Amino acid sequence: MLYKYLITGGAGFIGSTLANHLSKENSVIVVDDLSMGKEENLDSNSNLKFINGSVTDEALMEEVLSNNTFDYIFHLAAIASVADSVERPVETHQINFESVLMLLELIRKYQKDLKRLVFSSSAAVYGDEPTLPKKEESVIRPLTPYAVDKFAAEQYVLDYNHLYGVNTSAVRFFNVYGPNQNPESPYSGVISILVDRYKKIQNEENASFMLFGDGSQSRDFVFIEDVIQALLLVASEEDALGKQFNVGTGSAITLNELIEVIDEALGVRLSVKNESEREGDIKDSVADISRLKGLGYKSNFSVQEGMKKYLESEKLI
Numbered sequence: 001m002l003y004k005y006l007i008t009g010g011a012g013f014i015g016s017t018l019a020n021h022l023s024k025e026n027s028v029i030v031v032d033d034l035s036m037g038k039e040e041n042l043d044s045n046s047n048l049k050f051i052n053g054s055v056t057d058e059a060l061m062e063e064v065l066s067n068n069t070f071d072y073i074f075h076l077a078a079i080a081s082v083a084d085s086v087e088r089p090v091e092t093h094q095i096n097f098e099s100v101l102m103l104l105e106l107i108r109k110y111q112k113d114l115k116r117l118v119f120s121s122s123a124a125v126y127g128d129e130p131t132l133p134k135k136e137e138s139v140i141r142p143l144t145p146y147a148v149d150k151f152a153a154e155q156y157v158l159d160y161n162h163l164y165g166v167n168t169s170a171v172r173f174f175n176v177y178g179p180n181q182n183p184e185s186p187y188s189g190v191i192s193i194l195v196d197r198y199k200k201i202q203n204e205e206n207a208s209f210m211l212f213g214d215g216s217q218s219r220d221f222v223f224i225e226d227v228i229q230a231l232l233l234v235a236s237e238e239d240a241l242g243k244q245f246n247v248g249t250g251s252a253i254t255l256n257e258l259i260e261v262i263d264e265a266l267g268v269r270l271s272v273k274n275e276s277e278r279e280g281d282i283k284d285s286v287a288d289i290s291r292l293k294g295l296g297y298k299s300n301f302s303v304q305e306g307m308k309k310y311l312e313s314e315k316l317i
Helices: 013-022 058-066 082-087 089-110 145-164 190-202 224-236 255-266 303-313
Strands: 004-008 027-032 048-052 072-075 116-122 168-173 175-177 208-212 221-223 244-247 271-275
Touching: 004 013, 013 027, 013 224, 027 058, 058 089, 072 089, 072 224, 082 089, 082 145, 089 116, 089 145, 116 145, 116 224, 145 168, 168 224, 175 190, 175 224, 190 208, 190 255, 190 303, 221 224, 221 303, 224 244, 255 303
Parallel strands: 004 027, 004 072, 027 048, 072 116, 116 168, 168 244, 175 221, 208 271
Antiparallel strands: none
């Protein structure tokens, strides 16, 4: 065993990929209430322990943190839906903000030798301020309860480094995609929903994709393997202490172009139905990843390369 890790939200898409990667050689405890994740996402591995519970359960989290000595903690648990936060601001605030502050206090009390807490924030914090690419020092204009909570929690995480000596860093995820995303989840990324529609086409089922807006909105889509690389760098590098980092590729693609990429890879044409833009959705987003590159990060997957690997994993090609 090299290190001991705690991953909250570890049965979800990003968390389970990270947990499976780390548990090959390390001890990993996953806490997840399975509201979005699936226990079957996790490898059957003697190094990996799963706890079914919520990060809002203070008694549970105190038990986990008082009875274990962790080297690293990745706090990925969240309600990751912007739309859900607009519909249920109080409930999402409890998970996306209040649980973070509680966790920080428990870490301060019980985890004196923690090497790093890495908090998962979001590119949503930048809002619709039009200047691109987004730098970590760009104008912050959160437009939804989700974005407000992510930014506030992120700032608390970094302040605990500066004020109390808790070793912390934060990452702002742009649009992450890859195997194990759940297309049936209302929190799922657009790419996993698209892939599900293409599966239906290959099974000769009727399938169309509902596109909010005209498809000209652009995003920085980052493949899950690049995200794992970024998380491990931010967790281990001394230069990352007390700082936040954009996690993306540094390149954007429109949704129309993305659909063309998948059409071409699979040799089919997806039927698209356009609907009105959704409240809170952002028109364009792309990351400046200079700070992350300074830690040694290199994006290894273009959208074309990442999609090819994703489609292969889903046995579509």
